[in-house]
Amino acid sequence: xxxxxxxxxxxxxxxxxxxxxxxxxxxxxxxxxxxxxxxxxxxxxxxxxxxxxxxxxxxxxxxxxx
Numbered sequence: 865x866x867x868x869x870x871x872x873x874x875x876x877x878x879x880x881x882x883x884x885x886x887x888x889x890x891x892x893x894x895x896x897x898x899x900x901x902x903x904x905x906x907x908x909x910x911x912x913x914x915x916x917x918x919x920x921x922x923x924x925x926x927x928x929x930x
Contacts, residue, residue: 870915873908877901
């Protein structure tokens with residue numbers, strides 16, 4: 865499940881980067897693509913932080929599950 869959640873913003877980032885490489889855009893279009901890359905990167909960062917938090921709490925010494 866986590867890999868699917870992480871994959872979505874990563875796939876967007878990869879597609880947007882490829883789009884920038886393959887086409888000519890106006891400065892405004894490039895800025896919009898750039899903002900979308902940044903937004904997706906922040907989304908992926910939040911997802912990874914959430915996964916890390918959930919993982920670390922399930923393996924904490926205070927955890928009752930073994």
